[in-house]
Structures are given as C-alpha cells and as structure tokens.
Amino acid sequence: MDIRNVQKTGSMFYVYLPTSWVKQFNIKAGTKVSTHQKNDGTLSLNPQIKERELQKLNLNLSKENMHNINKLIVACYVNPLKSFSINLEEELDISKLLLQKKLLSVEMVEFDGKHITCKSPFSVDDPLSLLKTMIKKIKNLLYVMRKNYNKELIERYEEEIDRSKLHVSKSVIGMLTHSKPSTYKIIELHYMEIIARDLEKLVDHLKEIPGSETKYLSTIDKAITCLDNQFTALEKRSDDLPYTNAMEFAKKAGDVPFQKVKDELTYHKIRVKAAFEAISENLVNWSITEEIYKKTK
Numbered sequence: 235m236d237i238r239n240v241q242k243t244g245s246m247f248y249v250y251l252p253t254s255w256v257k258q259f260n261i262k263a264g265t266k267v268s269t270h271q272k273n274d275g276t277l278s279l280n281p282q283i284k285e286r287e288l289q290k291l292n293l294n295l296s297k298e299n300m301h302n303i304n305k306l307i308v309a310c311y312v313n314p315l316k317s318f319s320i321n322l323e324e325e326l327d328i329s330k331l332l333l334q335k336k337l338l339s340v341e342m343v344e345f346d347g348k349h350i351t352c353k354s355p356f357s358v359d360d361p362l363s364l365l366k367t368m369i370k371k372i373k374n375l376l377y378v379m380r381k382n383y384n385k386e387l388i389e390r391y392e393e394e395i396d397r398s399k400l401h402v403s404k405s406v407i408g409m410l411t412h413s414k415p416s417t418y419k420i421i422e423l424h425y426m427e428i429i430a431r432d433l434e435k436l437v438d439h440l441k442e443i444p445g446s447e448t449k450y451l452s453t454i455d456k457a458i459t460c461l462d463n464q465f466t467a468l469e470k471r472s473d474d475l476p477y478t479n480a481m482e483f484a485k486k487a488g489d490v491p492f493q494k495v496k497d498e499l500t501y502h503k504i505r506v507k508a509a510f511e512a513i514s515e516n517l518v519n520w521s522i523t524e525e526i527y528k529k530t531k
Contacts, residue, residue, distance in 0.1 A: 251279075280417075288316035297323045307343065307350060312404040314411055320350040361405040361426045362418070362469055368398035368433055369462045375437065376455045383445030395437050402430040419527075425520040429513055436509035439502040450491065450503070457486040457510060464517065480514075480521035487514040 238249050251261065259281035261267070268280045291310060295303060303326065310318040325348050343352045375391040378384055406427045409416035416423070443451065460483045468475050487510040493500045 288314055290316050291318040292321070293318070294321045295323065300324070300326060303350075308400070311343065311352065312400060312407055314404075314408045315352075317351070317353040319352075322348040322350070324348065359405065361402050361409070361423060361430075362465065364398055364402045364405055365426050365430055365433075366462070366465050366469055368395055368402065368430060369458065369465060371395050371398060372433065372437060372440075372458050373455070373462060375441070376451060376458060379441075379443065379445050380448060380451045380455070388441050392437055392441050396434060399430045399434040403427060421523055422520075425516055425523075428516050432509050432512045432516070436506055436513070439505040439509070442502040443499070443506070453490055454506070457483070457490060460486040461513070461517075475517075475521045475524050477518065477521035477525055480517045483517055484514040487511060 236252060240247055240249055242248075255261070261281060265281075269277055293306070293310075295306065299306075300322070303320070303322075306320060310320070343350065371391055371394050375388060375395070378387050378391065406423045409418065409423055410420065418426075440454065445451075464475065464479050464483055467479070490507050490510050491503070492507050493503050495501050495504060
C-alpha cells in the first residue's frame with residue numbers, strides 16, 4: 235500500500251501521483267484523467283484512454299479452411315471492427331452454414347456467394363448489464379419449462395441466451411482492447427466472460443430436461459434466482475461481491491442433485507451440474523479477488 239499526504243494550496247486539496255503510474259500511462263501536464271467514486275466513498279483515478287478508431291478488416295479464406303468458417307465469422311463479429319469482409323475461394327452452402335448454432339446469434343452479417351460482409355456492427359456497452367439480461371432470460375426459460383412447456387418458445391429463449399453470451403464477449407473484448415472506455419477492472423471483465431460462457435453451456439443441456447421434472451427444475455430456479463440477486467447487488471455497486479454472497483450461491487449450486495449417467499436425461503443433468511459448479515467456483519474466486527483488492531486499497 236502506498237500512503238501519500240494530502241496537501242493544500244488555498245482552497246485546493248491535492249495528492250502527488252505515483253511516478254511509476256505516470257510513466258506507465260504516459261501522463262503529462264494537461265493530460266486528462268477520470269475519477270470514479272464508489273458507494274463506500276472510495277475514489278479511483280483512471281487514465282483517460284482515447285477510444286481507438288475502429289478498423290476495416292478484409293480476409294481471404296482458402297477452401298482447405300472452409301470447415302472452420304463459422305469460427306472466423308464469430309471472431310470477426312465479437313471483435314471491435316467498423317466492418318469486415320471474408321472472401322471465399324469457393325462458394326459455400328449458405329443454408330448449411332446458417333444452421334450452425336453460433337451463427338444464429340450474429341446480426342447484420344450478409345452472405346452472398348463467395349463473399350461474407352458485415353458493415354458497422356453495433357456496439358454493446360455494459361457486460362454486467364448484458365450478463366444480468368442473460369440470467370433474466372434463463373429465469374424466463376425456467377418459467378416456461380415449469381409452467382407452460384412450449385418447445386418452440388424454449389428454443390427461442392435458447393437463441394436469445396446464446397446471443398446475450400455473444401454480446402457479453404463482444405463488450406468485454408471491446409473494453410479490453412480500449413475500443414471503448416470501461417469503469418470495470420480487468421479482472422472483473424475476465425470473470426464476467428467466463429461466467430457468461432458457463433451459463434451458455436448450462437442452458438445447452440437445461441433445455442433438454444422435460445417439464446415433468448418439476449422438483450429438479452425448481453432446484454435449478456432457486457440457484458439461478460440466487461445468482462440473479464448476486465449480480466443485481468453488483469450492478470447497483472451496493473457491494474463488490476462479498477465472499478459470503480458467493481458462498482451462498484455455491485450452496486444453492488451444491489443443492490442441484492448429482493447423478494451417474496444412466497441415460498440421455500441423466501447425462502444432461504450431469505452437464506447442468508458441472509456448469510453450476512464451474513460458475514460457483516468462478517464466483518467464489520471473484521469474491522476472494524475483491525477481498526484482496528479491498529485489503530490493498
């Protein structure tokens with residue numbers, strides 16, 4: 235911890251900035267910095283990072299790599315770009331390409347023979363808000379599964395949840411590359427991305443659980459509701475995710491029953507359980523990171 239004396243000149247109070255920090259971020263006389271005050275009174279000082287100009291990307295794809303084209307499209311989509319185009323060596327079957335799950339979530343991407351283009355992909359600003367939306371959609375999915383089972387609606391919710399996860403990734407990458415400003419710490423962005431990924435995996439298997447499994451789905455709903463409460467508090471910045479809250483979710487996740495593989499249903503339940511365990515581990519890791527951060531401030 236670096237202790238510095240507050241000094242005063244006239245009615246102005248000031249503190250000298252650490253030399254190493256000034257050099258790291260190339261702070262000079264006249265450089266603008268931003269301040270952010272949290273609910274607990276903590277004041278953080280951040281170098282004002284100029285938003286980078288978004289670039290245009292033009293790529294060529296050989297026929298030997300056509301089977302991985304979906305990965306390339308998604309990678310271009312989640313990265314901060316003004317536009318991108320992919321030129322193909324040979325024409326592909328668009329109908330088969332669009333059947334791939336990940337590509338159902340990309341928007342504003344056009345397919346035309348040997349060319350794939352996307353102009354001015356929209357910006358998504360707040361990964362925490364997007365993660366919250368993702369959790370809300372899972373709660374709605376569970377409601378449909380428990381109260382009025384509708385396969386078509388369940389599939390639609392899964393697509394929306396996949397899209398939310400993709401948008402979380404897009405937002406996090408944009409902030410990590412400084413394409414847009416962020417009030418989040420880098421470690422927070424890391425955990426948001428991981429938890430969003432695990433939530434997507436959870437839903438992949440959750441949607442295969444029949445509506446007749448009411449007791450099981452009720453247990454899942456309690457765990458998701460607990461997770462929703464954690465992020466609601468975090469979104470309001472009323473707390474930085476205390477470890478006691480993270481342990482509360484870990485308990486709810488632990489209540490989800492574990493079964494050995496006997497058939498297709500038990501396989502999906504095992505994968506749901508694994509996703510919950512991964513989320514709880516990362517949530518506890520995040521909370522301990524915050525505890526350490528509090529001690530070092």
